Amino acid sequence: MFHLVLTACFAASSPLCMPVLLPAGSAATREDCRHGAARITQDWLQDHPDLTGNGFRCVAGNQLPALDLREIAPGVHVYQGRPAQMEDTADGRIANLGVVIGEDRIAVIDSGVSRRQGQEFLTAIRQISDKPISHVILTHMHPDHVLGAAVFAEAGAQVVAHHALPRALAVRAQSYLDNALRLFGAEQMLGTEIVLPDMVVTDSMTIDLGGRSLLLRTARTAHTDNDLTVFDDASGTLFTGDLLFRELTPVVDGSLLGWIDWAEMPPSPVPSLIVPGHGRVAQNWPEAVKPQQDFLTALRDATRETIRDGLPMSRAVPRIVEGMSAWRNGWQSYEATVARDATASFKELEWEQ
Structure with missing residues (x-):
C-alpha cells in the first residue's frame, strides 16, 4: 500500500516542518495515490490553518515508521x-x-x-x-x-x-x-x-x-x-x-x-x-x-486512618504517602503518582458516611 505524505510546516515564524500522513490518499498503487493528492492535501490544510504545505509524495508503507505490533x-x-x-x-x-x-x-x-x-x-x-x-x-x-x-x-x-x-x-x-x-x-x-x-x-x-x-x-x-x-x-x-x-x-x-x-x-x-x-x-x-486491587485497598485504608485521626489534607497526604511506602518497589513512576493519588483519595473519602 502507498500512503500520501504531506510535508506540513507551522504557518507562524517557526521553520519546523514534519511529514504528515493523510489516510484519505492511501491506495494500492503509487499512481492511484497520486490521483487526487493535490485536492486531498489542499482540503486538509484548509482544515488546519496553523499549518502550511511544502509538497507531498506517495510512499510505500514499508518505507514509513511503524509501531511494533x-x-x-x-x-x-x-x-x-x-x-x-x-x-x-x-x-x-x-x-x-x-x-x-x-x-x-x-x-x-x-x-x-x-x-x-x-x-x-x-x-x-x-x-x-x-x-x-x-x-x-x-x-x-x-x-x-x-x-x-x-x-x-x-x-x-x-x-x-x-x-x-x-x-x-x-x-x-x-x-x-x-x-x-x-x-x-x-x-x-x-x-x-x-x-x-x-x-x-x-x-x-x-x-x-x-x-x-x-x-x-x-x-x-x-x-x-x-x-x-x-x-x-x-x-x-x-x-x-x-x-x-x-x-x-x-x-x-x-x-x-x-x-x-x-x-x-x-x-x-x-x-x-x-x-x-x-x-x-x-x-x-x-x-x-x-x-492493583491490593494497592488501591491500601490507599483507601491509609486515607481512612488519617481521616479518623482528624488530620487536615495538608498533613494527611504526607502521612498517606508514608503509609504506602511498602508499595514503592512494586510500581513504576511511583514517586510521581502516589502523592496525587493520596490527594484524590482524601478528597473523596473526607466526607464518607
Missing part, C-alpha cells in the same frame, strides 16, 4: 507502551493500543498520544491488513489514549466512546494539547488535535467485524467517569483501558471506591487474555487485577 491471539494485535508516566518519557507513548481484525473490518482500541503515533499505528496496521478500519474505540479520555484518533477518523473509522467522554474531553482538550506540546515539543505533536466521538455507549454495544464481534461496556466511575471495556468474543481477549494498570502506578482520576468495587467483580464472559491500559498482557483475571 505483537499478535497475542489470532487477529488480535497489541502495541505495548512503556510503563511510565508521560512526563518521564520523550514522546508520551505509554499506553497499550489494540487492533482486532475481523473477516470484513478492523477495529482499533485507543489511538496513542499524538498524530505522529497515530500515523505509525495506522502504518503498522496496513502492513498486516488492507481491510477497512470501521471503528476506533476510545477507552477513556486521557491524552495518551486519544490524541491519535484524528488519523483513524480521516481513514473512515467511526470514533466510539463512553457517553460521558465528549463532555469530559471537551473540557480538558486545550490543556491536554498544551501540556503535551510542552512535554514533547512541536516535532512530536505537529498536527495533533482532539476528535470527539461519532457514537457513544450508554451501557453496552456490540460491533460486528465479520466472523467476530466486540462487546463494549461502560463502567461506573472508577479510574475516570468515562471508562469503557472491549471484549473480543472470538479470542476471549478483554481490553480494559486504564481500568487496569500493571507495572505502572495506578492513577486515581475518578473514584477510588468505585474502582475497587469494579475490580471485585470478575468480568463476564471470563476472558482468556487481558490487555491492560499499561503493562504486560495477563493470562487470567486474578493475575491481572490482584496487584
Whole structure:
C-alpha cells in the first residue's frame, strides 16, 4: 500500500516542518495515490490553518515508521507502551493500543498520544491488513489514549466512546494539547488535535467485524467517569483501558471506591487474555487485577486512618504517602503518582458516611 505524505510546516515564524500522513490518499498503487493528492492535501490544510504545505509524495508503507505490533491471539494485535508516566518519557507513548481484525473490518482500541503515533499505528496496521478500519474505540479520555484518533477518523473509522467522554474531553482538550506540546515539543505533536466521538455507549454495544464481534461496556466511575471495556468474543481477549494498570502506578482520576468495587467483580464472559491500559498482557483475571486491587485497598485504608485521626489534607497526604511506602518497589513512576493519588483519595473519602 502507498500512503500520501504531506510535508506540513507551522504557518507562524517557526521553520519546523514534519511529514504528515493523510489516510484519505492511501491506495494500492503509487499512481492511484497520486490521483487526487493535490485536492486531498489542499482540503486538509484548509482544515488546519496553523499549518502550511511544502509538497507531498506517495510512499510505500514499508518505507514509513511503524509501531511494533505483537499478535497475542489470532487477529488480535497489541502495541505495548512503556510503563511510565508521560512526563518521564520523550514522546508520551505509554499506553497499550489494540487492533482486532475481523473477516470484513478492523477495529482499533485507543489511538496513542499524538498524530505522529497515530500515523505509525495506522502504518503498522496496513502492513498486516488492507481491510477497512470501521471503528476506533476510545477507552477513556486521557491524552495518551486519544490524541491519535484524528488519523483513524480521516481513514473512515467511526470514533466510539463512553457517553460521558465528549463532555469530559471537551473540557480538558486545550490543556491536554498544551501540556503535551510542552512535554514533547512541536516535532512530536505537529498536527495533533482532539476528535470527539461519532457514537457513544450508554451501557453496552456490540460491533460486528465479520466472523467476530466486540462487546463494549461502560463502567461506573472508577479510574475516570468515562471508562469503557472491549471484549473480543472470538479470542476471549478483554481490553480494559486504564481500568487496569500493571507495572505502572495506578492513577486515581475518578473514584477510588468505585474502582475497587469494579475490580471485585470478575468480568463476564471470563476472558482468556487481558490487555491492560499499561503493562504486560495477563493470562487470567486474578493475575491481572490482584496487584492493583491490593494497592488501591491500601490507599483507601491509609486515607481512612488519617481521616479518623482528624488530620487536615495538608498533613494527611504526607502521612498517606508514608503509609504506602511498602508499595514503592512494586510500581513504576511511583514517586510521581502516589502523592496525587493520596490527594484524590482524601478528597473523596473526607466526607464518607
